[in-house]
Each structure stands twice: as structure tokens, then as C-alpha cells.
Amino acid sequence: MNDERSVAEDVAAEKGPHAHEGPPMTELERIRHSCAHVLATAILRLWPEAQFAAGPPVENGFYYDVELPHRISPEDFEKIEAEMKKETKANHVFERVELSRGDALEMAKRGELGALGARSSPSKFKLDIIQNIPEDETITLYRNGDFTDLCAGPHVMRTGNIGAFRLTNVASAYYKGDEKNPQLQRIYGTAFKNKTQLDEYFAMLEEAKKRDHRKLGKELELFTFDDDVGPGLPMWLPRGAAIIEELEKLAKETEFAAGYQRVRTPHIARENLYLTSGHLPYYADSMFPPMELKYDATEEHKAAELEGIISEKLKAVAAFEAIFSKLGMEEARRDHFEKFERLQQNKSELEILNKRREDLLSRSRYYLKAMNCPHHHKLFAAVPRSYRDLPLRLAEYGTNYRYEQSGELFGLMRVRSLQMNDAHIYCTEEQFEDEFNAVNQMYLKYFKIFGIEKYVMRFSTHDPAELGQKFVDNSELWLKTEEMVRGVLQRSGINYVEVPNEAAFYGPKIDVQVWSAIGREFTIATNQVDFAVPARFGLVYKTRANTEATPLCIHRAPLGTHERFIGFLIEHYAGNFPLWLAPEQVRILPIGDEAPLLEYARAIQNELRAHEVRAELDASSDHIKAKISSAEQMKVHTMLVLGNRDMEANAVSVREHGKGNLGARPRNEFIAGVLAAIKQRRG
């Protein structure tokens, strides 16, 4: 994890598994990619019939996809690694060979690619890959010892340059990620320059396991899932909810100071709303299916009435068409002009009626909201807006529901109900830069508070070739807003990287990646520029010149969702939350349970709670050591060990989780200190 690459390189490198394009590989990637070849070599020694597909370096190592009747399991790793060791010991040169397309195809047909020599069956995946290499590109092979593979490289000089490696796991993957293609076994491994770095990496994984938010969430009683409630629907226990409260407090303070206004909107809306926004049918798969209201008699009656009229019209249209079809359209128009006109009229009326009927029915379908923007757009529209109202910043901790595919669910990181630190900023083009910059500054402020030292903003832009398909067809606005975003990012010294062709449908976006204290990456938040949907909603404001204009909209959620953000924080802090965030900030542990001492303890608890400090009292009959132990296990931030000595001196003996016994302090001094630390959001 300690390689010298910049974050930008990291991010760029992860883009292209196929080395045909993109930037040259870093040294570590060359090592890993070379190791994939060594892995293939080893597998072939054990199972000569193996068919290899692709074996690129990836974020934390490499993999090679292989088709093989034998199902490789972790028990096989030892013998595969032993074969790999032989290959690295032999220190073969990675030899690069250029050859013609014809020669490459011949070799693949003889089964010599991704192989130790000619075989009875062709190297089918390699054959396919060659056929997909553009005509103007050079085809190259790489050889190490007996092993020959189709590969664009680059590699390290010799197999011995692969310092240290280990296989990690095996999973299945479809060839080219398409489920219509054959299913392959994907063998994962990792490699480093030396053994020390390899060991560090595995130590980090161990540490990540200890900090796993699912494990700590259970142990610390932060949240829970229940089968009867449903998959991907976390419920927050009081200790977890306490963290949520603090995050909301932080966001509300920050946003208030930045001129945001808080709003509240329902969790559901009629289908019409999502037809207007354009989410339906495009995004329908990611939404919970609609609730249908059956009991709206008026609307059902209206729909039925329309149904009657529509069927009449249909009959009329059919009758005319039957006549005309015999005559042919041109003749019909000439000779029966009047009837023809009536047909056209009936057709267009039918269209309107059908639309009205569909509209009526859609009014009885309600969807759980998957995002807050449509509701917020309606709030914008609820009041006549003038340029004087802009920028208008509407903020809400809205709860969204997204029907994530079952295989996507993962602890708190990928859920179906999520509370977003959401806001929509409506502004003019002139205001955009300042607004966007202010949002970025808010991110930096949060990074500081949470001790996030490494981050990158992935700035996703559009591909002009896909205008009108993947992206809203408005070239001018794309270029203009992208230029504005780029300008803000550059001028504010934000660490960012540009990712082409990954923008949202309606505008450029920024995904915010942060790294936890142990160096694992999380995408926690997103900022999106939207120059399309406000227009769909017909949002306008009066300009100074008394004309109407459509505002730009910035979607932003610096703290992302509670679910993912707290998941991140759990790992980041290893469950040892700073005082202001700690679910239980203070626990009072009286030595013994004699009445005067308990009374003293209770008085302190009450005083703390009067100042909104989450203070608890352990009045159990446990011995003091046991009380300390259980408080430590729950990672209570501060423990007050109270005995007669403390009571007599009006003092408290302070113990902090992770720091141990800090000795006695005057009661008032301690309380003032706690309040100040919480207010300043210090540790």
C-alpha cells in the first residue's frame, strides 16, 4: 500500500484492465501483471488443458480468468504457489515478440497462446481477443520460459523481479463480464516489490477485518438487520442513532451557516412525478415497484368512462381504416376527403384520450422515492421565483429507498433504505462557480473534522459521441458546465482527477473518494450538476430583465448517506469514536453501591445529561474491575471511576478508552472540559 504513486495515477490505473489503452503501468502494476503470467504458468503445469482469458493488474493485486474443469479452491493455492515459486526462482526473462495478425491467429489455433506449447484444442479466448484487436494495433506476445501469452505488456524484466506474491481468493466471472459468455474461474492474487510490503498489506487486511463495520456494528449495538423487516433495511439502535444525531447536528449547523434552508418532503410520490423527472421508465429497475391505490372511486370511474369513449373511437377508426385500406391512402384522401379528415381527427382524439386515461391511472400509482430531487424541484416551483431568490439552497435529510439488486447488498455500504445528507442548490450560471466552490470547501471542512487525510474528487465528464443516448443532448451546456467545474477544481487546489464518459445523464458529476485511517478506499459522496431536469419540470425564475430563465441545479451530499458514512467512520475510527460522536460519551462507575456514593454518581450523571452529554451510570453489583471491563468493551469514551475518595473531594477519577487511567480531576473542571471538547468536536 505504500507505493509512491499519486492518487490520480491510482484512479486512472484502475480504469483499464486491458493494457491496450490508458497510461503506462506503474512498477507495481508491472510486477502484478507479470505475476499473473507466472500464475498462468503454474496452473498450466498442474492442469495443461487450462484456457486463459484475461489477467490484468487490479487495485490490490491481479487476477487471471481461467476455464478449467477442475474447480480450483483455496486448498489448491499451496501447490499452485509452489509452482509459481519455481518459475520466479528460474528467473526467466520476459521476452517481447511482435508478430503479424495472421501468425498470432495461427498460434492461437494451435493452442499455443496462454500455454506452454502447442495443444490439441485452440486457445479460444485468445483467438477471440486477437479478433477484437483494432487493425492498426501491433500484436505482441510475451514469453517467460515455456509460457507464451498474447499480451500488450509491459512486464518486469525477469520473473525473479516479482518480489513477493500470494494467492488470495477465487471467484467466478463471465468472459468479458457478459453472462451470455462462458463462466470462468477468477483466481485472485497480489504481489509486491518485497516480502515486507506483502506482509504489511496482509496486516492491513487483518486490521480491516477487526474494524469491519458489520462486526463492530453488532458488538457496539449500533444497528441491526432483521429478516422480517427485509434485506438491506438497517435499523438503528439507540447507540447508532446517537451518531446519526451528531452527524445531522453537524450538517445542519454547517448548512445553516452556508445559507441553506431546510425542507421536508414525503417518502412517496405519484408516478407522474417520476414521469416528469424522467426517472421512469429509465430508473424503474432501481426503484421499489409502485403501490397501486385501488379505492379511488372517482378516478376509477373517470378512467372507466374514458375507457368507454376510447373503445367507441377505436371502433370508428377501425371502420374507416377498413374502408381506406381497400382504396389505398392517396386515393382515399383524394376521393373521400371529408371522411379521411374525420379519421385523422378521431386518431388524434384517441391519442389524447389514451394519454388522459394513462394519466388518471398513473395518479393512483405511488412510488417510494429513490432520490429527493423531484420533490425539491416541486418546492422550487411552489413559489414564484425571482433572480433575487437565487441561489436557493434546499436541504433535507431525506430517506430514500432504492431497490438494489440482491447481490449488491453489503452491510451498511449498500442498502435499500438510506438517509442522504441531501441538498439542491438552484442558481444562475453566473452564481455557479461560487456555489460549486462553496460546496467543495464544505467537503474540505468535513475532511478536517473527521481526520480524513487522503481524498480525491473524480470529475466525470461526457463523451460527445454519446450525446442524445447516454447524455442529455445539449453540447453547449455540457462544455460550459464542465469548463466551470474544471475551473473551480483547479483554482481551489482540490485534489481531483478527470474521468471521461462517466458523467450523469443530466450533467457532469463528481464522486468523492476518501481513504480510511488504514488506507482503504470508500466512495462516500457525490456532487452533480444538473442542467436538464429543472427544464423538464419547467422551473423558471424571473430575471432582472423580466424574462424567464431556467436555473442550474447542483445536487450535493457531502456526508453522503448515514449508512455508508457511518460504515466508513466505524472502520476509520475502529469503533473508537471521538468524544463528540461517541454513542456513550461518559459512563460513571461507582465503586460499590452504598447510597451516598450512588447519590453522588447520580448527581454527576444528571449534571452531564442536563448539558446533553450522553452519560450513563453503571449501578450493577459488579466489582469495579468488571465494570471497567464492560465499559471498555463497549468502547465508552470516558469512564468516571468514583469512590469515597472522589466523593469527599468533589472530584472524579477519569479513565479514557484507549488511554487508561488519567487520575483524579475536580468535578467542575472535568465537566467544563467535556463540554468544551464536545462543542469543538475534538477527540
Next chain:
RNA sequence: GCCGAAGUAGCUCAGCUGGUAGAGCAGCUGAUUCGUAAUCAGCAGGUCACGGGUUCGAGUCCCGUCUUCGGCUCCA
């Protein structure tokens, strides 16, 4: 959604090739009055994820469903 693996008490886990369920912690009750990470004893706790099948007999074998995990795909 697809492929693979797993699911035993609130938690962590044991239960061999089928013979009818067990520990530690947590909980409850009582004793213990202890100055910085676990005092002692007793009690209670399970439709072995759910549903079906094979068998004299299923936690154990087979099938289906659900959930979780590892991947793939997805994340406008």
C-alpha cells in the same frame, strides 16, 4: 439478477462417517462492597434459517425457498 460458499442459544463457536443438542460470554436470581480490562454460585435459554423429501431414525444426506458472505454485473 448470475455463479459459488455458509446459516446451530442474544453473541462467538463445538457437535467425527445419520442415533435425537453442548461450551464460554451476555441474561435472570442470590451472595460478594471490590480503586482502574472480567468475584462466586444457581437458574433459564434452541421448531439446529424456513419448507419438503430419503430413512426405523436427520443439525448431519437430497431438493426448493429465504438471508448473509466472496465475486460478476449494476450504482442515471
